Amino acid sequence: MNIAVLLKQVPDTTAKITISDGKVDENSVSKWSMSPYDEYALESGLQLKEATGGNLIAITCGPERAKKMLTDAAAVGADTLVHISDDGVSDSTHVQKLLTAAVKKFDSHVVLCGKQAADTNGGSTGPGVAELLDAACVTLVSEVNFSEGNFTTIRPSNSGTEKVIVNGLSVFAFDKGSSELRRPNVRGIMMAKKKPVESITSGDLGVNLDPSNVKMNSQNPPPEKPAGQKFEGAEYVNEVVSKLRNEANVI
Amino acid sequence: MAYEALDFYDVDSLLTEEERMVRDMVRDWVDEEVIPNIEIACRDGVFPDEWRVALGEMGVLGAPLKGYDCPGLSYTAYGVICRELERGDSGLRSFASVQGSLAMYPIWDFGSEEQKNYYLPKMASGEWIGCFGLTEPDYGSNPGDMITKAEDMGDHYLLNGAKMWITNGSIAELAVVWAKLDGVIRGFIVEKNDPGFSAPEMKGKHSLKASVTSELVFQDCKIPKDRMLPGVKGLRGPFSCLNNARYGISWGALGSAQACFDSAKDYAMSRIQFNHPIASYQLVQNKLSWMLREITKGQLLAYHLGQKKDAGNWIPEHISLAKMNNVDIALEIARVARDIHGANGILDEYPIMRHMANLESVKTYEGTHDIHNLIIGRHITGIQAFTREA
Incomplete structure (x- = not known):
């Protein structure tokens, strides 16, 4: 089975984000990491590969720096590393088209990805790729297993969890998965170093990136937290309780 | 908040990509598994066995040694591993130092082919812990005057003497012990169940509390002839x-x-x-x-x-x-x-x-x-x- 895992490199969740001229300043990001939900997808992909055999294809669309994340994926067991240049990419529909073309190019039987990227939180990649592939799509999954030609997935439902079974070409978008991404080891790291990253462009994939209908006006930092308030003495008890109840909503 | 290492001159930018990946692997493990548990390990005075297993799984033991299932990393990578481990605790780094540099290395460099094939893969995987016996109660900085001696009894060697301050001693499967054979210092591999060998733990340390420190005692300890390291004599x-x-x-x-x-x-x-x-x-x-x-x-x-x-x-x-x-x-x-x-x-x-x-x-x-x-x-x-x- 060819298992495609779609990955995105995002600022590490601990990295400080600065905005300059209405845009996130990427140069000021101290650490880039694999988006956390994608990590769950990758781990599930590795488990699927171990259970069924096959080839795990790690695909990303992004700038040069994203290749490092593919090498990290190889260190834990990704077999084929595909980097699609993001030249000319200006919105998520472009990304979906490119990823879809790569998924096809590598004859993938199943596609795993995170439910949303930790930076843009768009959440459109999984459903978007599924639509273009004309594939089944199950979102917010925590687990994907394969047996007798079917994929069995677990996802939340109104009353707890539900089991969804699909077959054929399918896309699974991961919420927090049931197992964390495994730690690499020295052997994996040394093998990853030898694994080439296949670099392709929209031209190589035969994808025409139409002019985008989406315009990003500006990005803004979240509003600063209001300053803390200090109360001293028993006479403030009623006021504090009321604030905790009505403003902070914690009691 | 993830750990951001002080690196004022960007020295780590000089590392190879492989060395940086090894660094991040060990660093993440130390953040997730060591730092949250180290104080308890110190209070209890134990080296957590999970750490042995994890070090073996990560494949960092005997880092710069090549062949025999050893990692085969650079010495620079070995240094980086030590630095990341010791940010957690010096006792943890001591464990790795003793296993890799003091127990695996002499077998790798001075051992026979049979000794290397037998011991090194199990030590690299962390399955077997090794220790190193050089220091004696009365001979620390001056190991050349050691008292521990080996006698050739024809079909076996007989060891007598005592070693002190031995990291990993009581938890080790094997000890690389330095003893005098006819007045010349030689290395011997002693296994934990060899008759006449014991490794009582030294208690009451105010330092390296999460590391096991022991004495090694040899009382007519009998070991087979093929346990001497053939490749080196003297200090x-x-x-x-x-x-x-x-x-x-x-x-x-x-x-x-x-x-x-x-x-x-x-x-x-x-x-x-x-x-x-x-x-x-x-x-x-x-x-x-x-x-x-x-x-x-x-x-x-x-x-x-x-x-x-x-x-x-x-x-x-x-x-x-x-x-x-x-x-x-x-x-x-x-x-x-x-x-x-x-x-x-x-x-x-x-x-x-x-x-x-x-x-x-x-x-x-x-x-x-x-x-x-x-x-x-x-x-x-x-x-x-x-x-x-x-």
Whole structure:
């Protein structure tokens, strides 16, 4: 089975984000990491590969720096590393088209990805790729297993969890998965170093990136937290309780 | 908040991508598994067995050794591993140093093909722990006068004597023991169930509490003939091992120093006295600035020595300088960090006093600070000052 895992490199969740001229300043990001939900997808992909055999294809669309994340994926067991240049990419529909073309190019039987990227939180990649592939799509999954030609997935439902079974070409978008991404080891790291990253462009994939209908006006930092308030003495008890109840909503 | 290492001169940018990946692997593990559990391990005085398993799974034991299922990394990578482990705790780094440099290395360098094939894969995977017996109760800095001896009994060797301050002793499957055979120092592999061998644990340490320290006792200990290391005679054997372990310590101590610096900086920024954070006072800034200065110098020293180890153009005196300097500054940084933390500095809520107590051992073991000075003194003058004799 060819298992495609779609990955995105995002600022590490601990990295400080600065905005300059209405845009996130990427140069000021101290650490880039694999988006956390994608990590769950990758781990599930590795488990699927171990259970069924096959080839795990790690695909990303992004700038040069994203290749490092593919090498990290190889260190834990990704077999084929595909980097699609993001030249000319200006919105998520472009990304979906490119990823879809790569998924096809590598004859993938199943596609795993995170439910949303930790930076843009768009959440459109999984459903978007599924639509273009004309594939089944199950979102917010925590687990994907394969047996007798079917994929069995677990996802939340109104009353707890539900089991969804699909077959054929399918896309699974991961919420927090049931197992964390495994730690690499020295052997994996040394093998990853030898694994080439296949670099392709929209031209190589035969994808025409139409002019985008989406315009990003500006990005803004979240509003600063209001300053803390200090109360001293028993006479403030009623006021504090009321604030905790009505403003902070914690009691 | 993920750990951001102090790296003022971007020394880590000189590492290869592989070395950085190994660093991140070990660093993440230390953050997730070691730092949350280290204080309990210290209070209980145990080395958690999960750490042995994890080190084996990560594949970092015997880092620079090649073949026999060993990792085959660079010496620079080995140094980086030591630094990341020791940011967690010196006892953890000691475990890895002893396993890799003191137990696996002599088998790898001086062992027979059969010994290498038999022991090294299981030691690299962490399944078997090794220890190293050189120091004796009365012979520390002067191991050449050791008393432990081996006798050739025809179909076996008989060992008699005692070793002391042996890291991993009581949890080890095997010990690489140095003993005199007809007056010549030779290496022997002693297995834990060999008759006449025991390894009682030494209790009551105020330092390296999460590391097992033992005596090794040999009372007519009988071992098969094929357990002697054929490839080396004399003090060159143990000293080759110590060179590698000391090299690792020169990196490791920086890990402790960085942990102390981080803790001191964070504390100074948040501790308010006289209405201002104490970090705003010049005396405290002077201390933090001195810490950063010494850590940065130590990082350059360790990295350059790593490059020399990898290129093979090093001499033992280079290692003496780095071990001596980096442990010395790490210990002083830990003490100054303790001072910045005020009374809070004595609590195990902060890592500094643990590092400080650990580093007292690190300053003494693997060649004391003073002995390394004498090694460098001999290098400068050509006159050895270890003994009164010429």
